[in-house]
Amino acid sequence: xxxxxxNNDLPGIRGLLAFRxxxxxxxxxxxxxxxxxxxxLSPVDREFIATHVSWLNDCFYCHHSHGAIACHYLGGEMDLxxxxxxxxxxxxxxxxxxxxxxxxxKVQQAGKAVLPEDVENARRHGATDRDIHDTVLIAAxxxxxxxxxxxxxxxxxxxxxxxxxxxxxVAEKGYGNHIISEKQPAA
Amino acid sequence: xxxxxxGNELPGIRGPMAFSxRTSKPLNELAEVLLRDDxxxxxxxDRELIGAYTSYLNDCFFCQNVHGSLAQHYLQxxxxxxxxxxxxxxxxxxxxxxxxxxxxxxxxxxxxxxxKPEQIERARNLGATDREIHDTVLIAAxxxxxxxxxxxxxxxxxxxxxxxxxxAPQRAAEGYLDFDLYK
Numbered sequence: 001x002x003x004x005x006x007n008n009d010l011p012g013i014r015g016l017l018a019f020r021x022x023x024x025x026x027x028x029x030x031x032x033x034x035x036x037x038x039x040x041l042s043p044v045d046r047e048f049i050a051t052h053v054s055w056l057n058d059c060f061y062c063h064h065s066h067g068a069i070a071c072h073y074l075g076g077e078m079d080l081x082x083x084x085x086x087x088x089x090x091x092x093x094x095x096x097x098x099x100x101x102x103x104x105x106k107v108q109q110a111g112k113a114v115l116p117e118d119v120e121n122a123r124r125h126g127a128t129d130r131d132i133h134d135t136v137l138i139a140a141x142x143x144x145x146x147x148x149x150x151x152x153x154x155x156x157x158x159x160x161x162x163x164x165x166x167x168x169x170v171a172e173k174g175y176g177n178h179i180i181s182e183k184q185p186a187a
Numbered sequence: 188x189x190x191x192x193x194g195n196e197l198p199g200i201r202g203p204m205a206f207s208x209r210t211s212k213p214l215n216e217l218a219e220v221l222l223r224d225d226x227x228x229x230x231x232x233d234r235e236l237i238g239a240y241t242s243y244l245n246d247c248f249f250c251q252n253v254h255g256s257l258a259q260h261y262l263q264x265x266x267x268x269x270x271x272x273x274x275x276x277x278x279x280x281x282x283x284x285x286x287x288x289x290x291x292x293x294x295x296x297x298x299x300x301x302x303k304p305e306q307i308e309r310a311r312n313l314g315a316t317d318r319e320i321h322d323t324v325l326i327a328a329x330x331x332x333x334x335x336x337x338x339x340x341x342x343x344x345x346x347x348x349x350x351x352x353x354x355a356p357q358r359a360a361e362g363y364l365d366f367d368l369y370k
Contacts, residue, residue, distance in 0.1 A: 147324070
């Protein structure tokens, strides 16, 4: 049960945003730019970073939600998502993405944990300044989203089959207020 | 020097914000709602203090001085009083409710799951509303983002703390939405 009375039973961050709609606008817009932009990193790469950081932060709702969105974009390759989530160094992904996931993991520990050699390594594998910027900010943003969700003990569905329909909704319509104002998707 | 070429020499978060105006818009809008909007029963000073304290726990020099100076400005206290609150809120001369909210912020800084129901109960017993608890959690969580953005990109920060004190009245007046990143 959430630590505060949300006056709704929406799952995860949706319940929190519905309680305080004034913050839903900027948070949704931030998620849309960071996770759906196609300039540089692909939406799949971006969701991979979000999923990995949420997994490191042990946020069940977020890492399953964003893992399901990555899986949707990939047409159902959940094995790949699972491997990126918890063993990306051995996953069949580019060296560039591995280097960026390493930076994201450092950001999860603390901003100061990122070292010049981590950035150098990503650059050597072809990462641009924009890629590095976006990776740091996605990882940092999930250090916010994850703490928001777990710090208030948001309602977390344990039935994993409920994550797919919400993922499809976000993949098709993006992040934004529709996830709290429209009827929740059913399986 | 920052880890990436930001195309500017601005200090702290202003460097990456000028590099990436699209993301800086929602980042600033969130700060305005959480820290400055007057539709809130927590004062601006209280909310800036939560931001400064979280930034102190995250060891982010730039953010703890920017927001510490704003807290000082609003709460009308001096730097030593603010430093004392940051280093030991429970022993500081602040309201008991604020101590309970800062303890909530400290747990958020460590990790969402470290929050204990007793901490929420304590704040509630001291008069904190659900929305105040919500905002405390989200302010602390948001600073876990802003702090990492600033330090994760290796941005530079003026070391003279008076620099931040001097700017606080202007920053308080302008707010987070309508200001010039280059000034």
